[in-house]
Amino acid sequence: MRTDNGPRRSAAGRPAGPQPAKRQAILEAAVAVFLREGYARAGVDVIADEARVSKQTVYNHFGDKERLFIAAVDGERERAAARFAADSPSAPERYDDADIRTALTAFGRRVLAVLLDERASALRRLVIAEVARHPALRPACAEGEPQQLVKYLAETFRRRTDRGELSVPDPATAAQQFVALLIQQGLYQSMYGTRPITDGDTAAICENAADLFVRAYRNEA
Template sequence: MGPQPAKRQAILEAAVTVFLREGYARAGVDVIADEARVSKQTVYNHFGDKERLFIAAVDGERERVAAEFADGAPYAPEQFDGADARTALIAFGHRVLEVLLDERASALRRLVIAEVGRHPSLRTACAEGEPRQLVIWLAGMLDRRTGSGELDVPDPASAAGQFVALLVQQGLHQSMYGTRPLAAEVAASICEKAADLVVRAYRT
């Protein structure tokens, strides 16, 4: 990572820290610059204004989450290919809940929801859904299951999106948007029910 990408990343990390600590309205660009150990002008040069910095910080957090599922990463779907479809989906579901409901991601999600009513220009940050890359990787796993004849999934991308959306919706609801830990038995139930829906729908 060169000096400019590294500096940009440092600003984004500082922005998340300050936005979570101060809230959107009270977080000043000067405070974020101090946290990142750069000049205020450097922040403006990279992001233009506080609104765009906030949206970039939210996008960066989503990218951090999605990176956990990249090829070779601990949660990459390929590691579950040796198990049957239901077992693989349950295992992958647990990883989704673990990563997406971590403390920082949950706190930033709550901040976005709290601020968008007062600052409608931040609606872009609400266009969350599932991390796109995560859905792509899971769709690949479902496609491989279709190729092997275990499942028959005509549209793996849609099925993957629905599976992840169900996990996230239930995880957020049961954890009260990350304000309380998700009990192990609750997480297991969420993952098992979501996996059972997919397997029943697409079993050959």
């Protein structure tokens, strides 16, 4: 049942400012409904009911279903990136005392844990299935990996280069390549998140990627 009647207004009668909690409730409901019903069958009215807001409130926040879907995908990327926040055990600074292979392997395990998250994987498959029929959804495919992951890894490569352990002339590009390698292997072996991969397979993906990059960027000086 809905609990509001549209946009909240100020005393002067103007629409009130953004309501982060209500917006987040709509996004959570949207992810649930899109995954349950698919993009085409998901109705804004159903999403509004699940979020306990009015249909007009959904439109006020997001404009239309296409933009709501793209916002939901972006929200999942942000949720993944939040797991790599500075106070997270996955932050690169936590591995500064480990050798570079160990650091990259540990980082890779965290990348795969986020990548193969059940909800994120299901939403990724939905984007792939729908974008050909609904070209307006292409912005949802704009980034193949959370950019926060690339940023953190680039910082690791810069620090290790400054310390003389590696020689990485373009840390940002190297970080993108490392994350892309993990993603490609993770998606392939998990069949795009439809089956779990074993701890042994996860370890092999991360260790092989780490070994490749250490050999490619080892400081030979």
